[in-house]
Amino acid sequence: MTVTYDELRNLWLDFFKSKQHAAIPSASVLPENDATVLFTTAGMQPLVPYLMGEKHPAGNRLANIQKCIRTNDIGEVGDHCHLTFFEMMGNWSLGDYFKNEMIAWSFEFLTQKLGFKKEQLAVTCFAGDANAPKDEEAAAAWRAQGLQDNQIFFTTEDNWWGLADGGPCGPDSEMYIDGGKPACGPNCNPTCSCGKYTEVWNDVFMQYLKKPDGSLESLSHKNVDTGMGLERTLAFLNGEGDVFMTEIFEDCRLKLEEISGKKYVENLVPFRKILDHLRTAVFVLGDDRGIPPSNTDQGYVLRRLIRIAIRNLKKLEVNDFVLPKLAECVVEKYKKYYPELERNKHFIMDELEKEEQLFNRTITAGLKEMEKVLARVQNGQIDGQTAFHLYDTYGFPLEFTQEMAAEHNVKVDTDGFNKCYEAHQELSRKGAEQKFKGGLADHSEKSAHYHTATHIMQAILRQMFGTTVMQKGSNITPERMRFDFSFDRKMTPEELQYLEEKVNEVIGQKIPVTCEEKTLAEAQAEGALGLFTHKYDAEKVKVYTIGTVSKEVCGGPHATNTGDLGHFRILKEESSSAGVRRIKAVLE
Ligand code: SER
Numbered sequence: 001m002t003v004t005y006d007e008l009r010n011l012w013l014d015f016f017k018s019k020q021h022a023a024i025p026s027a028s029v030l031p032e033n034d035a036t037v038l039f040t041t042a043g044m045q046p047l048v049p050y051l052m053g054e055k056h057p058a059g060n061r062l063a064n065i066q067k068c069i070r071t072n073d074i075g076e077v078g079d080h081c082h083l084t085f086f087e088m089m090g091n092w093s094l095g096d097y098f099k100n101e102m103i104a105w106s107f108e109f110l111t112q113k114l115g116f117k118k119e120q121l122a123v124t125c126f127a128g129d130a131n132a133p134k135d136e137e138a139a140a141a142w143r144a145q146g147l148q149d150n151q152i153f154f155t156t157e158d159n160w161w162g163l164a165d166g167g168p169c170g171p172d173s174e175m176y177i178d179g180g181k182p183a184c185g186p187n188c189n190p191t192c193s194c195g196k197y198t199e200v201w202n203d204v205f206m207q208y209l210k211k212p213d214g215s216l217e218s219l220s221h222k223n224v225d226t227g228m229g230l231e232r233t234l235a236f237l238n239g240e241g242d243v244f245m246t247e248i249f250e251d252c253r254l255k256l257e258e259i260s261g262k263k264y265v266e267n268l269v270p271f272r273k274i275l276d277h278l279r280t281a282v283f284v285l286g287d288d289r290g291i292p293p294s295n296t297d298q299g300y301v302l303r304r305l306i307r308i309a310i311r312n313l314k315k316l317e318v319n320d321f322v323l324p325k326l327a328e329c330v331v332e333k334y335k336k337y338y339p340e341l342e343r344n345k346h347f348i349m350d351e352l353e354k355e356e357q358l359f360n361r362t363i364t365a366g367l368k369e370m371e372k373v374l375a376r377v378q379n380g381q382i383d384g385q386t387a388f389h390l391y392d393t394y395g396f397p398l399e400f401t402q403e404m405a406a407e408h409n410v411k412v413d414t415d416g417f418n419k420c421y422e423a424h425q426e427l428s429r430k431g432a433e434q435k436f437k438g439g440l441a442d443h444s445e446k447s448a449h450y451h452t453a454t455h456i457m458q459a460i461l462r463q464m465f466g467t468t469v470m471q472k473g474s475n476i477t478p479e480r481m482r483f484d485f486s487f488d489r490k491m492t493p494e495e496l497q498y499l500e501e502k503v504n505e506v507i508g509q510k511i512p513v514t515c516e517e518k519t520l521a522e523a524q525a526e527g528a529l530g531l532f533t534h535k536y537d538a539e540k541v542k543v544y545t546i547g548t549v550s551k552e553v554c555g556g557p558h559a560t561n562t563g564d565l566g567h568f569r570i571l572k573e574e575s576s577s578a579g580v581r582r583i584k585a586v587l588e
Contacts, residue, residue, distance in 0.1 A: 003114070003237045005247055008230060009065055009337070011113050012089040016063035019105060021091055024058050026338070029067040029085075030289040030298060032474075032555065038298050039069035039284075043090030044204075044225045049557065050094050051168045051206060051223050057517040057542060060096040065089050065230065067283055067338070071301050074308075074399055077276045078269040080242040081198075084305065085280035086231050093224035102203050102224045103141035106175060110201070114237060118146055122178050122190045122197055126171030127154035131216050132208065135159075135171045142173070153189045161204040161225070168223060169216075172204040177236055198236055201228040249275050252329040259325065260316040270312040277305040277312075278323060282330040285348040286341040289473055292351045292577060304397040306355045310363065311400065321360075323352040359395055366394025370401070374408050384416015391417070392424070445559075446478040449587055452513055452546070452559040453503065453568060454483050457583070458529070459550035460502045461485060464495065471529075472580050480571070480586050487581045491573050503568045510563030511547040515556065518543050528553050 003011070013023050027046035031037050040046060043066035050056040066088045076082035093102070110116045123142050128134030139152050162169025176190040176197040184194035206223035208216040231243040238246060244253060244264070252275055253264050264271045284290060284302050293303035306323070313322065327348055335342040373386055382405055390396040398421075402412045454474050461469045465487060472484040491499075523530065523543050530541070530553030544558050545551045559565060566587045576582035 003234065005230075005234060008234055008237070009089075011109075012065065012228070013063060015105075015109050015113055016061075016091045019061070021061040021063040022058035024062050024064045026064060026066045028289045029069055029283055029287050030291065032289065038301060039071065040066065041068055041070050042066070043068070043088045043227055044092070046555075047092060047225075048167070049555070051092075051225065053095075053221050054557075056094055060094045061092070062094070063089075063091040065337075067287075069280060069284070074304070075402070078272050080244070081232055081235070083231060083243060083276050083280075085276070085283050086229055089228040089230055089233075091224070091226050093222075095221040095223060098207075098222050098224060099137055099205050100141045100144075102205075102226065103138060103173065104145060106201060106203055106226070107142075107145040107147075110175065114233070116177060119151075120178050120180075121147060122151050122153065122176045123147065124153045124155050124159055124174045124176075124190050126159040126173075127156045129156055132160075132171065135173070135205075138171065138173045138203075138205070153191075155189065155191055157191050161202070161206075162210055167210060168206040168208070168219060169210050170205045170207045172202050174199055175201040175203070179241075198232065198241075199229075200233050200236065202226060244272050244275055248333065249279075251333060252278070252326055255326055255329050256316075259320075259322050260313075260318050262316050267316060270315045273312045274309045274316075274326070277309040278326050279330050281305050281309070281323075281352065282327050282341065282348055283338075285351050286331070286338070286344045288340045288344070290344055290347060291473075292347075293355045300397070303355065304399050306352065307359050307363075307395070307397055307400055308403065310356060310359055311404075314363070314367075321353060321356045323356050324349045327352055362394045366390060366396055369394060370396070370404055374405070374410060377408075377410050380410055382410060382412045384413040384418070384420055387412050387414075387417040388420035388424075391421070444478045446587075447476050448557040449559045449565045450476045450478075450481040451554070451557065452544075452562065453481060453565055453585070453587060455544065455546060455550045455552050455554070455558075456503050456506045456562065457483060457499065457585070458485065458552070459546075460499055460506075461487070463502075464499065472576070480584060482582060482584050484576045484580050484582045486579055488579050490575070491581065496570055496573055500568060500570050506546070506549055507562050507565045507568060509547070510561055511549065512561050513558050514545045515558070516543050516545070517541070520553070523553050526551065530554065 017023060027040060029040050031040050031045065037045065043064060044051060056062065068088045069085050071084055073082050074084055077084060110121060111118060125138045126132070126135040134154065142152050158174060159172055160169070161172045174190070176199050178197055181196040183196060184192060188194060188196060190197040190199070204225040206225055207219055209219050210216055231246065231248060234246045234248065235241055235243045240246065253271065256271060256274060257264060281302055284298065291299050291302070293299050293306060295303070309323065331341045331345055331348065341348070370390065373382060382401065387398060387401050390401050391398065398412065398414065398417050405412050454471070458471050468486060470486050472486055474484065475482040518541060520541055523541055528543050528551045541553045542556055543551060544554050544556060546562060568585060568587055570583060570585045572584040574582050
């Protein structure tokens with residue numbers, strides 16, 4: 001069965017619409033109001049408040065196709081299926097249907113919509129451990145669909161899904177396609193890596209709540225959270241098995257062959273790294289919350305990806321600046337579903353070009369230095385100080401040095417590197433790495449107060465400087481808020497004082513913060529602030545109103561009354577990027 005990218009997307013959304021699901025848009029790939037993660041890693045992540053019991057405006061049955069980035073796989077990219085960016089097709093039950101319905105629908109979708117034969121399927125179910133029992137229910141549901149016992153495997157590995165910091169969690173059942181290769185041995189099962197089985201889908205049954213002491217409690221509100229990898233499924237359906245051979249990458253792959261004069265099939269690893277990393281970079285830059293390359297957090301990941309792509313271009317003997325040309329193919333391919341890429345195209349192209357120029361100044365000298373380092377390496381390891389020197393002087397991110405070292409079977413002392421790095425950076429890199437691992441979105445009361453403070457501050461800034469002032473980003477932790485907005489000059493001390501006083505005045509007025517659900521069109525008609533980029537009309541949004549001060553479309557959560565916020569104090573006002581100012585403030 002040959003399926004196109006468009007068809008696969010439609011098959012997914014239409015199937016779940018036929019099961020009364022509302023199609024919701026993909027959230028930003030840069031999480032909003034969540035300082036615990038750098039990128040959106042799964043469709044469920046922006047839905048955490050709803051999985052915890054908050055009512056979703058679109059109902060109890062949701063489906064979407066979410067832009068995701070998982071950077072822990074950076075080093076794996078180069079084979080036929082690992083990607084740093086991917087689209088996750090997902091569906092959710094928020095306390096509605098559960099295991100039996102979901103397994104029956106999974107079977108129906110795989111066999112009737114995607115055309116897999118029942119005999120090709122293999123599934124895993126949770127084998128049970130000290131905390132939770134064996135998932136016999138899921139296995140019975142698969143048997144009810146006609147799967148034989150030799151197609152149902154019980155494991156504990158990869159059969160539990162939850163967030164690092166607790167919250168809703170439960171056993172999952174993963175679905176694999178048996179490609180027909182002989183078993184690699186008597187213990188061959190879907191979780192082994194012999195290549196017989198390819199994972200396509202994961203059904204998570206969130207039936208427990210993990211408490212702070214680690215114990216589990218049964219949830220009265222049981223959820224389903226599923227995710228299917230779009231690229232892998234497409235590759236499998238079309239028989240190539242290689243995600244880079246799907247139509248998704250076709251234009252970019254052919255462009256790279258044309259530019260380099262080299263063939264993909266003869267240069268698999270550099271081609272794959274360039275194609276993957278560039279696509280991810282385009283989605284980070286092209287997001288409506290997009291950020292430029294930098295030395296911290298998301299910007300640092302972006303910088304690593306772009307620089308690794310540049311080095312792999314050099315491996316293909318491409319020394320011209322070609323990233324924007326390749327990026328053009330990515331924008332063209334995706335703009336129909338992600339119009340933000342077209343909207344932010346200039347930013348994408350400018351930043352890629354700037355980064356290419358910046359790195360070009362040091363990469364040649366750095367590569368020479370690297371040759372010397374490799375020649376004098378002892379005990380098969382580059383010490384941390386040297387790795388830091390390569391970073392600091394030549395702009396070689398750690399992963400970049402590691403990649404080159406690995407080609408010579410040499411390791412890098414990462415702890416040593418981190419020590420040097422931490423000594424030189426105000427922001428600990430380890431702290432940033434921590435955020436890749438994901439975690440429960442921060443919904444503490446204090447953070448809710450900070451969210452409300454950003455709304456008040458934005459309203460006052462617009463009163464002061466006019467409606468061209470718009471929020472460009474925010475980052476909130478329970479300790480402080482950071483708020484970026486469009487404005488083209490430094491604020492004066494008097495203006496800052498006025499702003500602070502006005503925000504405190506609104507706090508002093510003890511105004512109730514109210515929330516209503518509306519369609520986007522209604523919200524827009526009422527003049528609510530927000531990004532009106534959603535694609536699905538059925539989608540309802542939350543509109544938070546603070547008296548006559550502010551009205552904004554926002555996911556929340558918020559304070560219930562401005563009087564709860566405490567005293568607002570501005571710590572700093574500075575430039576964030578061209579035409580964007582940043583205010584750091586605290587509530588005391
Ligand atoms: N959250 C689950 C996963 O990422 C299902 O979407 O696999």
